[in-house]
Amino acid sequence: MKLEFYKPKNQILKKYIEGFYFLTQDKISNQIKYLTFPNNYCVLSVNQHAVVELTERQILISSCEDQHIMADFVSRYSEPIEVIYHGVINEITIYFKPLGANHFMDSAKIFNLPIMTDFNPFDDFKPKMEIIFNEGIRERQLELLEIYWLSKYDKQDLYQMRQILIDVESNLKIAQVAAKHQVSRKHITTMFLRHIGKTPSEYRKIHRFRNTLLNYKNSKNLTTLSYGNFFYDQSHFIKDFKALTHLHPSIFFKQVHTEKDNMWIFI
Structure with missing residues (x-):
């Protein structure tokens, strides 16, 4: 291959x-x-x-x-x-x-x-x-x-959606994001499903997970990796990680080279 x-x-x-x-x-x-x-x-x-x-x-x-x-x-x-x-x-x-x-x-x-x-x-x-x-x-x-x-390029006006996305990535609570942009939480969820294809909570969970992959090399241990990527604690990090990968982080990082562009496990 x-x-x-x-x-x-x-x-x-x-x-x-x-x-x-x-x-x-x-x-x-x-x-x-x-x-x-x-x-x-x-x-x-x-x-x-x-x-x-x-x-x-x-x-x-x-x-x-x-x-x-x-x-x-x-x-x-x-x-x-x-x-x-x-x-x-x-x-x-x-x-x-x-x-x-x-x-x-x-x-x-x-x-x-x-x-x-x-x-x-x-x-x-x-x-x-x-x-x-x-x-x-x-x-x-x-x-x-x-x-x-x-x-096929047809530029869309997604300024508000981009700003909301930035706030969600920065770990603001959805209620805070809604208040900041003067819209309802339901409206934010609708916007995400329409333009991202997933809910705000799904997006943020995956965003945090992907950040841990990028930051793993420079982290001393799983605890620092957890707190450095907006997880409440290490147990929260491990729970989300296992839900997304079906693997404990320590096992995952032994099998995947996170410095590569593609993060796959060949089986």
């Missing part, structure tokens, strides 16, 4: 897209399995000549000559997802930053379900992705990807 990650070059795309993953697997008999953990990105994965099956906490991608482009869009999950690849795989994944997908796709459509299979946001989406897959030079693929997503 070959996995490559690239950040956008275009300044507009940099604001909204974290990066592009290219995954290739050319051995028919091989099976790849890994666990991916909750994050606040929206993840759009596109496969060529594949079928995608969704079961409870599992995504199965199998090579298939009869299918051309299949895509899935993931905006909300609170437990590990097992991803399994069978056969020859060619995949491109776009990681949208929080609120980022709103500037390219209709939020009323993309956040209907936590995971959407056979995802097709535009009439030209599958034909364009087929062209990009068939381009043999990686730099040209990246150029075509950026051209395509820039063609």
